[in-house]
Amino acid sequence: MWSERYRPKDLKDLVGLEGGAPKSPLLVGLDTIGQRRTIDTHLLFYGKPGTGKTTAAMAIAKAIYGDDTHGWVMELNASDQRGIDIVRGPISAFCDTEALLTSPHQTVYPYKLVILDEADAMTLDAQKGLRHKMESHAASVRFIFMCNFLTQIHKAIRSRCFIFRFPPHSDGKVQHTLERVAAAEGLTIADDGMAALVREAGGDLRHAIHLLQGAWISKGSSGRTGLTSEDVYDALGKPPPALWQSLNTKSLKAVWGTHLSHHLLVDVFYSFCDWLKVSRPPQWLELLPQIASLERRILAEGGSGLPVHRWTFMALLGLVFK
Helix, strand or coil: CHHHHCCCCCHHHHHHHHCCCCCCHHHHHHHHHHHHCCCCCEEEEEECCCCCHHHHHHHHHHHHHCCCCCCCEEEEECCCCCCHHHHHHHHHHHHHCCCCCCCCCCCCCCCEEEEEECHHHCCHHHHHHHHHHHHHCCCCEEEEEEECCHHHCCHHHHCCEEEEEECCCCHHHHHHHHHHHHHHHCCCECHHHHHHHHHHHCCCHHHHHHHHHHHHHHHCCCCCCCECHHHHHHHHCCCCHHHHHCHHHCCHHHHHHHHHCCCCHHHHHHHHHHHHHHHCHHHHHHCHHHHHHHHHHHHHCCCCCCHHHHHHHHHHHHHHCC
């Protein structure tokens, strides 16, 4: 997968992803850790998916231990093992034992490192148990927590960590990264294709690279003249925003038959909602009760949509494009 192939391995590579833009406070902090090659306190990373939290944690581990991570670094996904048993079992065992040295010349590090991804999925009892581990092993173990929602982390853990917020990546950073990946893979992206990739990524760099790879594979051998916005939205399986912009001059029934019938209703519905929120905010607010009601009914039917929901949706389009 391209997202793994081009994942930054070192902090200097992660910091360099800005593409020449001034460094943010977050990247200044990570750069400092990379230069010092140590962390003096526990760390807590929070932000939306695809913003670099796991990449940063693994890069910090490499900055401190190099390739000598065996016995010194434990990485866990807390959403898979979220109860108190994971604290009493593997984490306690890792914290309580000394690292096994396989060579007399092996480096002895001052502390071990526990990396907990999706820590906000852990139960309250598990988080309270972690607090005691953080206290009793303060001199010999460092923790790096990663989560999507900071408020789901117990305040006792938050107070013991230095907190880094990972904001969504800027459009410029997403585009710069996609250009690097495209150049490395020997593919070309049209201007409208790049704009579509950046728009649909929404600041999620991993999603942007996945979408680039998926759209290029879906394009197959049809021309290979460059990835266009049509290729991107074909891979996503939803209509492009430009379709809604042109609906005021077309028959709704004809557009449904020629452009929308091969899409799932839920994908068409969300594409329309995204466009309406950005392009016509007053209408979005005015129609919000009807939109919410229709969304609830579509999802209750599994997302495909019964004919009655399709006609309800077309009636909603009629209110917007009257």
